[in-house]
Amino acid sequence: MKWLLKIVEAVRPTFEEGGKLRTFKPIFEALEHFLFSPSTRTLGAPHVRDPMDLKRFMSMAIISVVPCAFAALYFFGWRFLAMVVVSYAAGLTVEAAFAIVRKEGINEGFFVTGILFPLIMPPNLPLWMVGLGVAFGVLIGKELFGGTGRNVFNPALVGRCFLALAYPKAMSQSYIEPSGDLLGCLLFKWLPSGSGVDAVTVATPLSAAKGGVMASTSHMLLGSISGSAGETSAILIILGGVFLLFTRVANWRTVVSILGSFIILTAALIASGATKVGIDGLCGPVVWHLFAGGLLFGAFFMATDPVTSPTTNPGKWIYGMIIGTVTVLIRNFTGYVEGVTFAILLGNIIAPILDEAIIEVRIRRLRSEG
Amino acid sequence: MRLIGGYNIPLEGKPEHGISVMPESDVLYLPLRSRRFTFDELSVKEGQRVNGGDILAKDTDNYGVPLLAPRAGRVRLKARDGHIVLEEVALLEERADMAEEKMEHIEQEMGAAGINRYKLLTLGAWQFFYDAYSGRLPDPLGTPQAIIVSTVSLEPFVVRGDVQLHKRLLNFTRGLEQLQSLLEYQPIYLVMPDIKSNLANLVRDQIRGYAWVKMLEIPLTYPYDDFGILARRLGLKRNKGPVWAVRTEGVLAADRALTMTKPCTVRIISIGGTGVQGPTHIKAVPGYPLEAIRYKYVLEPAARLINGGALTGEAVRDDTLGLDAECRGLTVIPELQEREFLGFARPGWDRSCYVPCYLSSLRKPFRERFTSGLRGEARPCVSCGYCDEVCPAGIMPSLIHKYLYRDLTEEADQARVDLCVECGLCSYVCPSKIDLRKQLIDAKDLIAKEKEEMRQEQLRQEEARKQEEARRQSEEKSE
Ligand code: SF4
Ligand code: SF4
Numbered sequence: 001m002k003w004l005l006k007i008v009e010a011v012r013p014t015f016e017e018g019g020k021l022r023t024f025k026p027i028f029e030a031l032e033h034f035l036f037s038p039s040t041r042t043l044g045a046p047h048v049r050d051p052m053d054l055k056r057f058m059s060m061a062i063i064s065v066v067p068c069a070f071a072a073l074y075f076f077g078w079r080f081l082a083m084v085v086v087s088y089a090a091g092l093t094v095e096a097a098f099a100i101v102r103k104e105g106i107n108e109g110f111f112v113t114g115i116l117f118p119l120i121m122p123p124n125l126p127l128w129m130v131g132l133g134v135a136f137g138v139l140i141g142k143e144l145f146g147g148t149g150r151n152v153f154n155p156a157l158v159g160r161c162f163l164a165l166a167y168p169k170a171m172s173q174s175y176i177e178p179s180g181d182l183l184g185c186l187l188f189k190w191l192p193s194g195s196g197v198d199a200v201t202v203a204t205p206l207s208a209a210k211g212g213v214m215a216s217t218s219h220m221l222l223g224s225i226s227g228s229a230g231e232t233s234a235i236l237i238i239l240g241g242v243f244l245l246f247t248r249v250a251n252w253r254t255v256v257s258i259l260g261s262f263i264i265l266t267a268a269l270i271a272s273g274a275t276k277v278g279i280d281g282l283c284g285p286v287v288w289h290l291f292a293g294g295l296l297f298g299a300f301f302m303a304t305d306p307v308t309s310p311t312t313n314p315g316k317w318i319y320g321m322i323i324g325t326v327t328v329l330i331r332n333f334t335g336y337v338e339g340v341t342f343a344i345l346l347g348n349i350i351a352p353i354l355d356e357a358i359i360e361v362r363i364r365r366l367r368s369e370g
Numbered sequence: 371m372r373l374i375g376g377y378n379i380p381l382e383g384k385p386e387h388g389i390s391v392m393p394e395s396d397v398l399y400l401p402l403r404s405r406r407f408t409f410d411e412l413s414v415k416e417g418q419r420v421n422g423g424d425i426l427a428k429d430t431d432n433y434g435v436p437l438l439a440p441r442a443g444r445v446r447l448k449a450r451d452g453h454i455v456l457e458e459v460a461l462l463e464e465r466a467d468m469a470e471e472k473m474e475h476i477e478q479e480m481g482a483a484g485i486n487r488y489k490l491l492t493l494g495a496w497q498f499f500y501d502a503y504s505g506r507l508p509d510p511l512g513t514p515q516a517i518i519v520s521t522v523s524l525e526p527f528v529v530r531g532d533v534q535l536h537k538r539l540l541n542f543t544r545g546l547e548q549l550q551s552l553l554e555y556q557p558i559y560l561v562m563p564d565i566k567s568n569l570a571n572l573v574r575d576q577i578r579g580y581a582w583v584k585m586l587e588i589p590l591t592y593p594y595d596d597f598g599i600l601a602r603r604l605g606l607k608r609n610k611g612p613v614w615a616v617r618t619e620g621v622l623a624a625d626r627a628l629t630m631t632k633p634c635t636v637r638i639i640s641i642g643g644t645g646v647q648g649p650t651h652i653k654a655v656p657g658y659p660l661e662a663i664r665y666k667y668v669l670e671p672a673a674r675l676i677n678g679g680a681l682t683g684e685a686v687r688d689d690t691l692g693l694d695a696e697c698r699g700l701t702v703i704p705e706l707q708e709r710e711f712l713g714f715a716r717p718g719w720d721r722s723c724y725v726p727c728y729l730s731s732l733r734k735p736f737r738e739r740f741t742s743g744l745r746g747e748a749r750p751c752v753s754c755g756y757c758d759e760v761c762p763a764g765i766m767p768s769l770i771h772k773y774l775y776r777d778l779t780e781e782a783d784q785a786r787v788d789l790c791v792e793c794g795l796c797s798y799v800c801p802s803k804i805d806l807r808k809q810l811i812d813a814k815d816l817i818a819k820e821k822e823e824m825r826q827e828q829l830r831q832e833e834a835r836k837q838e839e840a841r842r843q844s845e846e847k848s849e
Contacts, residue, residue, distance in 0.1 A: 001711035033747055037713030040744040041706050044808060046681040046794035047674060048381060048703060051721040051728065051738075052801045053746025055714035057754065060727050105747060149750030149802075248725040251755070306753045311768060359769060359785075366765065366786040369371075369602070 001036075008032050026099035030106035058108040060249040062115055064240040065301060068230035069119065071223050074184035076123035076176065077191040080229050083118035083130050090131035091117070091138045098143045109148030109307070113138060116156040116301060119230025120294060120341075121163075122174035124191070129167060133159040153348045154308045157341050164341070173201040175226045202226040206293045206337040214278040220291040227293065234291040241300030250304035253313055257320025258299040258327075263290060265328040275332045295327060298340035308348045312362070315354040323347040371602045375762040376591040377795055380722040381526040381680055382737040383702070385642040385649040387533055392666075398456040398657030399692030400437060402427065405677075405684070406507055406696065407497070409437045414445045414454075422461075423633030425492065426454050432507045437695055438494045440635035440655035453691055456657060480511075486552060486628055487511060493627035494634040497695065498620030502597035502606070502613035505792075513556075515611040517549055518600050520561040521618050524592040525679030527642030528699035531618040533651050534638050535569065538622060543576040545625030549616070550582055559604055561586045561595070592681070593793040599762050602789075619698075637697065643680065644739045645673035645702035657692040668702050674742050676701040681794035706743035714746075724756060724799045749802040757796035757806055763789045767796040767806045774813050783817045790814060 014021045015028040034055075042049060072080040091114045092106075099106045117134045137159025145151040164171050179185045179192035204227045205215035219225045223233025231237070244250040266289045269275040270282055277285040290296065303309060303323055310319050323343045330339025402409045409427035413436075414420060420443060425436040439445075443456035476488050487510045490496045501508040502518055521531035535542055549558060562570050565587040577583050586604065588594045594603075597615035606613050616624070623634040635655055642649035647669045654663075664675065676683040677694065680701045710716070718728030722738040730736070757767040765786050773781040787810055796806040 004711070005709065034712075036709040036711060038744065038747055039706065039709050040747075041742045042744055043805075044685070045676075045678075045683055046798045046807065047676055047683070047685070047701070047742055048379065048680050048740040048798070049743070049745050049803065050379075050724050050799050050801075051718065051745050052723050052725060052799070053714060053803065054749045054752065054801050055746065056727055057752070057801045059714060105749070107749065109752070147750065149752050247727045249727065249754075306755065309753075311753045311755055311758065311766075359766070362766070363785055366789070367784070369786075369789070 005036060008036065023100055026104065026106050027096055030099075033105075054108045057249055058112050060247045061112045061244065061301070064244040064247075064249075065115055065119060065230065067236040067240045068233065068297070069115065071233040071236050072119060072123065072229040074186060075178035075192065075223055075232060076229055077179065077185035077189045079190050080118065080123060082127060083121060083123075083125070083229065084115060086127045086131045087118045087134045088114040091134040094135050094138045094143065098147065102147070104147070107148040109142075110138065113142075113155045117159055120156060120160050120228045120297065120302075122171060122176075123229045124174040124176045125163075126170065126174075129163060129170060133163040135159075136162045149307055151307060152352065153345055154302055154305050157302060157345055157348075160341055161345060172207075175202050175204050175228075177202045177226060178224050178232065180224070204228075204293065204337070206331070209278065209292070210337060212278060214288070215292075217279075217284065217288050217291060220288070228297075231294045231297045234296055237296045237300060241296070244300060244304070249306075250300065251306070251309070251316055253316040254304050254309055254320045255299050257317045258303055258324040259290070259296075261321040261324030262295065262299075262328055265325055266290075269328065269332060289331075293331075293338045294340040298327075298344055299323075302340075303344050303347060308351060310351045310355045310358070312355055312358040315351065315358050318354050319347050319351055322350060371605070371764070373588065373591075373594050373599070373603055373762070374764055375760045375795070376594055377724060377760050377799070378524070378590075378592050379526060379681065379795075379798060380735060380737045381643065382739050383527065383643040383646050383649045384737065385527055385530070385533075385640040385651055385699075387530075387536075387651075389533060389536075389638055389651045389653055392652050392654040392658060392662065394441075394459070394461060395659055395662060396457070396459050397659065398440060398443065398459055398655065399450060399659060400426065400440075400454045400456065400657035401690055401692060401694040402437070402452050402454065404694035404696040406505075407432055407435060407437075412447065412454075414447075416445065416447045418445045419443070420445055420456070422635060423493070433491065433496075433510055435497050435507060436492060436494060437656075438633050438635055440657055450691060451689065454657075483552075484511070486548070489627050489631060490624060493632065495620070495623035495627035498616055498623050498634075500597055500615045502601040502615040503608055505597070508612055508614050512612055514553070514614040516556050516604070516606055516613050517553065517558045518561060518597055518604070518613060518615040519546065519549070519558055519617075519621055520595050520597070520600065520615065522561055522563050522588065522590070522595040523617065523698070524590060524595045525681055525683075526592075527640050527649070527701050528679050529619070529638055529640040529651060532569065533640075534618040534622065539569075539572055539576065541622050541625045541629075542618065543573060544629055545621035545623075546577060546583060548624045548628040549621065551628075553582070555582075558583050559586050559600070560584065561588055561600060563588065563590050593762055593791060593795070596762070596791045596793060598789075598791040637693075639693070639697055640699035641667050641702070642699070643676070643702040644741070645670050645704045654693060656695045656697070659692055660686065660690065663693075663700065670704050672705045672707065674703045674705055676703065680740070681798065682792060704741045706741040724760070744803055746801065746803045748804065751800075751802055751804060754801060756799040756801070760795045760799050761790075762793060762795070763791050765789050767810060770810060770813070771804060771806055774809055779813065779817060779820075782813050787813050787817065 013019050015025045091110055095110045137155040141153045141155035141158030142151040185192055205225055215225050221234045225232050245252045267286050270285050279285045310316050326343035326346055327339045330336050407429040409429050411428045411430050413425045413427055420439040422441045424439045426439050427437045428434045441459045443459040446455040446457055449455040491510050496510050499508055523530055560583050565585045601613045626632050626634050638651055638653050640651050646667050675686040677686050677697055719730050721728045721730050751768055761767055770782050770785050770787050790810045794807045
């Protein structure tokens with residue numbers, strides 16, 4: 001790859017101070033460092049560094065949702081790919097514009113948002129809405145706070161929340177029936193057969209359940225149900241999620257406390273008869289609820305975002321419990337069928353407060369030490 | 371306190387157990403600076419002949435700790451900047467004992483107990499002592515609340531305690547006894563990696579009956595051998611007085627100075643790291659030409675020579691010509707040369723990582739060929755929490771970093787930045803490549819300075835108040 005490096009070196013002066021394209025230096029740098037690892041050396045102790053960098057860190061998050069992305073492709077067609085492209089294009093434009101204005105590097109964090117966002121969108125959502133949503137999420141949810149690392153809210157969720165509030169009808173009507181073929185939509189189908197351009201809107205399991213129609217748990221496990229593009233296949237989410245936990249990019253405490261509190265509360269509600277499900281028994285309904293909607297996806301990939309979750313471990317436990325509990329409450333006692341987005345955004349707000357309280361305790365303990 | 375955090379970085383080039391003796395050199399370049407010391411007061415003249423063990427210079431800020439002539443030779447003061455050069459070096463009989471009359475004089479002045487401390491200082495053993503909390507040289511005339519003796523050295527790569535102890539067990543236990551003679555009833559804590567090992571049993575047999583030696587076992591995880599960490603682990607409180615700390619070499623030096631009244635000049639140091647051919651331990655004197663060591667051990671021309679370990683050592687400057695008086699090991703790291711194509715996306719079978727994000731996590735632990743590459747771009751903190759987790763001091767480097775970013779020095783002080791032991795692990799693991807260690811050290815220094823200034827200011831005010839009062843009183847009187 002020497003020749004490529006030579007090209008990079010050759011065009012570098014154009015982007016440096018005094019060059020014609022110096023405004024676009026962040027973009028050039030992002031590209032350069034994407035292709036070639038930086039040549040920076042350590043200046044002092046420690047003289048060696050761990051191989052882990054932010055690119056790798058973010059790559060892990062992206063890899064972990066690749067199974068879900070394939071599931072989306074399989075069930076909802078190649079239109080999903082277009083959504084991903086639009087999401088990246090729109091989001092990167094915002095990101096790059098801010099990098100240029102701020103004269104900072106383009107941050108890798110966006111690449112995660114860019115793939116997560118279409119995964120939590122209804123699969124038949126107009127593409128312009130995808131672009132608008134992600135741009136809004138990145139702009140309001142991240143850049144206004146000062147960019148990656150300083151944002152309070154998960155940008156993808158901010159985008160989704162915005163669309164849900166601004167275009168509630170379009171959002172709820174863009175859910176479609178997943179492909180029922182053996183090969184799914186793999187053979188370059190734009191949308192699953194049966195749902196043409198003016199596709200039939202299909203209720204998601206949670207909204208259908210309000211009307212008394214229960215999707216089967218096994219379908220939810222595999223993903224052959226209606227729902228947001230990447231949220232339907234429980235098994236693939238768990239697979240990717242466990243991978244993410246294994247790499248320690250996501251923290252297991254958050255996931256365990258969200259799912260744990262969700263399971264316990266749901267079980268309690270079902271056992272006490274406060275909520276009715278069309279399935280008998282206790283285990284069955286709990287698993288059904290666990291798989292339904294965006295809970296698993298949110299717990300594994302959204303709530304674990306290190307920037308917007310608490311940094312302290314006790315904070316993570318409480319944060320998870322809040323998200324799990326609020327999800328149960330919204331799902332069962334409000335008009336909304338799906339509560340994960342709001343629950344996590346609420347958790348995001350509370351996270352800094354939790355941290356502050358726990359740090360306070362810790363510092364008091366440290367201070368007492370001689 | 372429990373031992374928390376810590377991590378052993380898997381750096382290739384661990385020094386072998388053996389010791390090779392470097393051939394004598396006929397010129398020695400003694401740097402006038404080392405990590406803790408600046409030898410600012412010269413005790414010799416240009417062209418003067420000195421014997422091995424003579425004092426060449428002293429550090430007046432550090433209780434007059436001396437720079438000893440490791441060998442006999444002729445002094446050249448101006449030959450090289452920042453060095454005392456010793457020419458026509460010969461391995462003559464070392465100065466066997468101290469002058470009798472001088473001893474008497476000291477005995478009169480300091481009493482019998484003072485003699486040992488005087489010997490430690492002038493025979494070059496005192497420089498192996500550390501204050502456990504600050505890492506500085508303790509006051510030789512002070513009384514510690516305890517002495518921590520550690521046989522463990524965990525940083526890659528500094529000299530290993532077991533190598534130094536080899537065949538010198540007797541000297542070691544005798545040294546422990548000598549240390550005890552400096553104390554009244556205060557305990558000595560002997561830190562070992564395994565208190566059931568053969569070596570530990572031997573030591574135990576030898577020191578049986580000395581109730582004042584307490585053994586402490588620690589896991590071999592960096593940086594649990596740090597004196598600050600050990601003092602906290604032992605529950606020693608800062609306000610109860612200083613804690614002295616020595617490593618194996620310090621005990622051996624104390625034995626040599628006090629039992630044999632001989633100067634401590636020869637050192638065993640390690641030479642390791644990725645850029646070293648046959649990493650090992652070497653026996654050499656301070657001032658030994660670095661060029662000779664480089665020539666024999668360093669493979670690559672573009673390698674960084676580090677005085678100390680890879681995590682806390684300092685790169686040897688080009689104008690430094692010889693081993694300094696405090697060197698405990700040399701680490702050699704090749705400088706980063708090549709840029710990897712799509713580096714971040716590689717599977718990483720050959721990459722050792724703190725978190726299992728590379729394929730190599732499916733492999734047994736192995737040592738990696740590190741270079742001096744930063745291996746990533748500087749980014750804002752993403753709160754991944756690795757630094758908080760790895761920090762052995764139990765403080766939160768990421769939090770302190772955020773405070774410092776906003777110039778909240780006060781808060782950083784509250785968050786106990788002073789407990790940082792400067793191990794460097796936080797900087798090592800940070801995926802955003804933030805130089806946390808440096809930021810924290812700078813903040814520590816700044817806070818210490820501010821506090822000192824405040825104290826001075828208070829003293830001044832107090833003084834002024836007193837003067838004022840005295841003036842008023844005398845005025846009243848005159849009235
Ligand atoms: S904060 Fe200090 S003690 Fe903690 S890991 Fe960093 S350098 Fe080590
Ligand atoms: S390791 Fe670096 S990125 Fe992670 S929390 Fe610490 S300072 Fe932030």
